[in-house]
Amino acid sequence: MAEFLQFAFSGLTVGAIYALIALGFTLIYNASDVINFAQGEFVMVSGMTAVFAAAAGIPLPLAALLAIVVTVLFGILLHRLAIEPARGASPVTLIIITIGASILMRGLAAVFFDKNFHSLPPLAGDTPLNLGGAAILPQSIIVLIGTGIIVTALWLFLNRTLMGKAMLATAANRLAARLVGIDTSAVIGISFVVSALIGAIGGLLATPITLTNYAIGTLLALKGFAAAMLGGMGSPIGAVAGGLLLGLLEAFGAGYLSSQYKDAIAFIVILAVLFAMPQGLFGRASIERV
């Protein structure tokens, strides 16, 4: 039982980070049909900025704030300088642009920071708590609470603010949204800002546990993408569920079956789910118009 709890907690912690990345994917996809492969880079930029700001003597809360500002700035620049000028191009072209942006951001991080692994001091110390025989890091609980707060805030933003409702309307039907006067181009811009913000907070939450370096973004993007598809592309609830499920699959797969093949186990389950439910767990069935 203690073992089970241990795996469950580590799975949920990692899964929460995947969920945040998957949420970022979902928001941008809903606004623009684009899969933003630089999503993992937001997490990296935020973690690295905070680490180096803290090392330069800036107090941790300010360093964290700076990291968020820098990451959101990257999100705005990505949209303004790379996505907006290519308006009207096909999604495949835009995806290649985001891959280019991810290579660019990785290169910038390697030059301006370094290529070593770094960590941030955990918020609540590193004495593990004992929960039913399982040792749980306080930071794990902070990651879970933080993710919960972000998901709630995002839900409130989407359902209770005009801007959020405009995003939902754009996701539902872009043409109809434009016809009722929603500036869908601005919605895409906002989706990049919110995705970068979520990625930045994810980076701050995760770095004390998972460490960070200039190259972690690719793997995170891959996992976040898989999580978003597992949950059903375009569904925020699906993104969260997919992320947590992917984290749990990896943790239990590594714990009970094989740590070498934990990613394989996760992907076999994803494939099995997609064969049974081709739209993911929470996805809408798409209707092709001819």
Place this chain on the structure above:
Amino acid sequence: MTVHRFTSKPYMVVIALATLVLLLPLVLPSAFYLRIAALVFINALAVIGLNLLMGFAGQVSLGHAGFFGIGAYAVTLGPAYLGLPVWASLIGGAVFSALLAFIVGQPILKLRGYYLAVATLGLGLLISMVFTNEADITGGPNGMEVPRLVVFGWRAYGSQTWYWISGVSLVIGAWIAVNLITSPTGRAFRAIHDSETAARVLGIDVPRYKLLVFVMSAVYAAIAGSYFSLFDGFVTPDTTGFIRSIEFVVMAVLGGLGSILGSITGAAILVILPQVLTVFHEYEHIMLGLIMIVFMIFLPGGIVPSLAQRFRRRTA
């Protein structure tokens, strides 16, 4: 995503390519350049296969490095464990890739768009993981030495030999691809690309054609993979990794989906550019990312189709 239609003489591309392969050694100053050219040809072969799948039939694959890796390891493991000659292992790798694509393709190709992308991504990762983790057989992350290709007692090594092997193979590969896309099968692919439902209504056996193009593209990738490891003399799991799958997709899109010439251009740019950018030392990746973004902003349909369109507009 419009499909670039070969204007009037589709075979001109093949003839132009053959001429290029014949004449290039006359202007290349040293063996180093022949080596780069051979790498371009090998990558282009894999990208042409991927382009058949993505550009013509409209099916995304983020796992093609898996098939590339099967080819790369086939020529290593076949001679080492089964005592097969290298050329037989090369064919064996292609057949194995085709079989795997045939078996996995049936369920996977029912998925659409990004769902297919994540499924192929998973497939590529699984293949790559087997090569990485089964260290007793494959040497794990350290990789393995690859034996020389021997045909009728003749040993193939060196940049010049591989220039010709890969160059001739690329011309043949491009010729087969052009043949295919100008045939009724090619028209079926394009119909599926435009709308699967409409294609089905027209009486096209959509699953069969999707499977056919998936298997073909897997064979292209496997043969290219075999060449790659034979040429290099060493193979590591990086050959089969996610990054390489992404590279193939970038080559195909950058050069222009639906254009054979585009695939070759895309491969040339992504092979040559990092060599040129080494002068920028640590700024190499920054430059590579910037160039990709700028190309896609100004030539959104891919380099070859976008330039061809501009040229036509000017002359018209």
